[in-house]
Amino acid sequence: MKIDDRIPDGMGNGTLPDHASIKTPWEKLISFFDAYHYGLRHNAGLGALFFEVMRILIPDYEKRMERMAGLNYNIFYQTFASGFNKVHAGNHNVPPFVKGAMTAPLFGDSGDERLCMHGRVNDYGTYRVEKELDNCPFEIQGTEVCRLSALITEAIGDSFCQTGPEADEHKLKFIMSEARGAGDLHCRFIIESREKYPADDKPMWNAFEPAASLDQVQYTPEEKMVKEPQEFRGECDYKYRNGFNMESNATDQFRFGATNFILGANYVLPTIDDMIKKGETTQEEVENIFQCVFAGAGKMMFTEFFAAKGLRDWLGVPEGLNDGRVLGAYIEVLLQIWMGEYKVIAFNKDEVVYDITKLGGREHAHPLCAHAIISMWYGMARTLVGQRWFCERIREGVDEKTIRVKISKKIDKFAR
């Protein structure tokens, strides 16, 4: 295996100012700002595909939501009730006298800004909280993710209602009264106490139930909506800051995993695991569905000639170069955005090989994640590079912790 056509690491060091940026194999720089935003939107698309898998497995919306809601509520409740809730509250600078479910929206707020779901807190109190979002990269996933995000924040809120002197006092209902995923201009979380704002109970999955305090909504018109999260706004001194003066910047957010979190996959994968465990589907069936969905999406990404041309420009691919290195460069950019760890084993006109030891932080937690992503790269290879090119995972001679990905030409009479 050989590596060629790459500028050696370190060439030019110290001659020009250093910039925080992603580098393609041809030293084209992708700015931190672009990488951050691109990464989120890409992950949103990936998450959308995970939901498509879920829709194939459970076609009925309500049944699907019921299944995902119960399971994910429990996962988040247990995780946070184990003590992580208090640690996280400390990270958010929440003072000790703030007790109960009203703590959870603070986590939602910082997470929203981290994931470019920027907007504003309109109300924050013991009995009512209102958060309005002007943007959501994940709005393309469908409304399941909106409902689930409201529900799991409620689960986190509930985890705070079990301990301390204020125990059981401040349970809150988390409602999403507007959702960009449903076509609304804003996403609007209204979190209210049924003690002060009575309403009939709705099924757990239905976080879109009407809020009882709609008369208190503070609506931001389109012309006053914000275009970027706090950490990318000069008026905020390029820092996220909550009301308790917790502050973080985009560097912190990136390091915290903003761009390697596939929101959506985290709700789908445990549900699928549960279905396999209960014999409602099989590992083989699920893997096949993942391959169909992700490979199909990968092919479609570059079916149009202008899509491939646009990517080549973005990556700075040299004129005339059209082999596995084009896809390899794209994969490298993604891995850097995901804070992945990889080694270039081969990079030449005949083959490109990477040993990936960290694939966005999730592959070893769940093998289906790697399977899905590599299936997508498989599909991309067929249209981005050409029908003679394949991207596949090589397992022979590779240790279990390493994902070896090879892009090369081959003939496969059973190719999909």
Added chain:
Amino acid sequence: MFSNIYKNSAFKRAEHEAVRQTVGWYYFTHFLVEVKGADAAKFLDWVCACPILSLAEGRARYTTILRDNALILDDVVVFHIEGDTFWLSSLFIKKILPWLTGHKEGYDVEITDITAAWDMYAVQGPLSKDLIGAIAKESVEGQKFFAIAHNEIAGVPVKVARGGFTGEAFGYEVYVPAAETKAIRGAISAEAGKLGGLQVTEFQVMVWTLPTEKGFIHMIDVEGLNPIEAGLDKGIAWDRDFIGKEALEKTRAEGAKRKLLGFVADNPDAHIPSRMLGAAGTPVIFGGEEVGRVTKYTYGFTAGKNIGYAIVDAGKVKPGDVVSLNDNTATLTVRVFV
């Protein structure tokens, strides 16, 4: 559509008025740092903008803690508990604890986060002295403002500090070992009921409506300001050395370029985003120019107005000027409303 969240809320009004007219009590535990050792007073005197060496045993002092460039790192109440033991009550331990430990070299002090060990209940309002007097073993009749004393409630040893975050002439903070919190809570609650008082349960009342009427600040109001700009320089003893003094003296000589002022909004239903809910706050517009940002905005039940704070360019606006805040007119004021 939107109507004033606070003004129209009967329960928020009731809780607020209990503190102003009778007595209100609430769980109000802050972060608590113990500074102990032979050099504790000397160390705190250097770290705090206000003098601590002169702080008598059993007394408390409000002070800012400054960065080297004189910007406020935190505002705290320092209690001289006894001998070489001091407590710092803070809402910002994440920054203050590393700051203190990072500056203790050369001082014989131990710095410990004791937050988990102590709960605190605020008892505030004109009848608060009656309430504490009825349940405490030792009389609080002669207890001075910003004094802390050992006492006993429901058989539990506690510390009772006179003071609070409501601006009431009479208010107490009861520090109780966390394991005994229920007994104290029960005793306070029962006595409050007898006096016609209420438990304040609404966060907005305890941290915004009550304190804002009296000009109290949170770190979010003064982040990026020095104490002169924030109006928190009263009590600074300039004849001693303290962290940030050199930089602060420059502002003292030249005058503050920014100020933290109050404002009253004219429209009773005005929606004015502020830093207290995160982000940058609404721009303060005067003469078509941005001259500041809103840090706080709430309704003052006693004041009967929508009130708030804004950091403004001191050279461009002053109290009395009418400004525009998110398309609403407001009049700049000093920072006390009742």
